[in-house]
Amino acid sequence: MGCYYAVAQTDVRSSANVREGEPVNITRHGRRELVLMSADHYDWLVAAAKRSHRTDHTAGVVLEAVRSAQMDPEHTALDELMK
Numbered sequence: 001m002g003c004y005y006a007v008a009q010t011d012v013r014s015s016a017n018v019r020e021g022e023p024v025n026i027t028r029h030g031r032r033e034l035v036l037m038s039a040d041h042y043d044w045l046v047a048a049a050k051r052s053h054r055t056d057h058t059a060g061v062v063l064e065a066v067r068s069a070q071m072d073p074e075h076t077a078l079d080e081l082m083k
Helices: 010-016 039-050 060-067 073-082
Strands: 025-026 031-036
Touching: 039 060
Parallel strands: none
Antiparallel strands: 025 031
């Protein structure tokens, strides 16, 4: 299913922002051809594309993203509505 490309070692080293969660566009002749991203980000995208309504079918990476999500303090008043 997957397709692997050989990327020059210097290109991989220079794309440190992949480890920080930001996809990197790889161009050919000035046009975007590939996107390099972390495995977790890819797994999250695949899981999001499948969107299941049952949490027991949800990918672990998505559940962890929900667990670790932080609400903006601007919306703290909404907590009262949940009581």
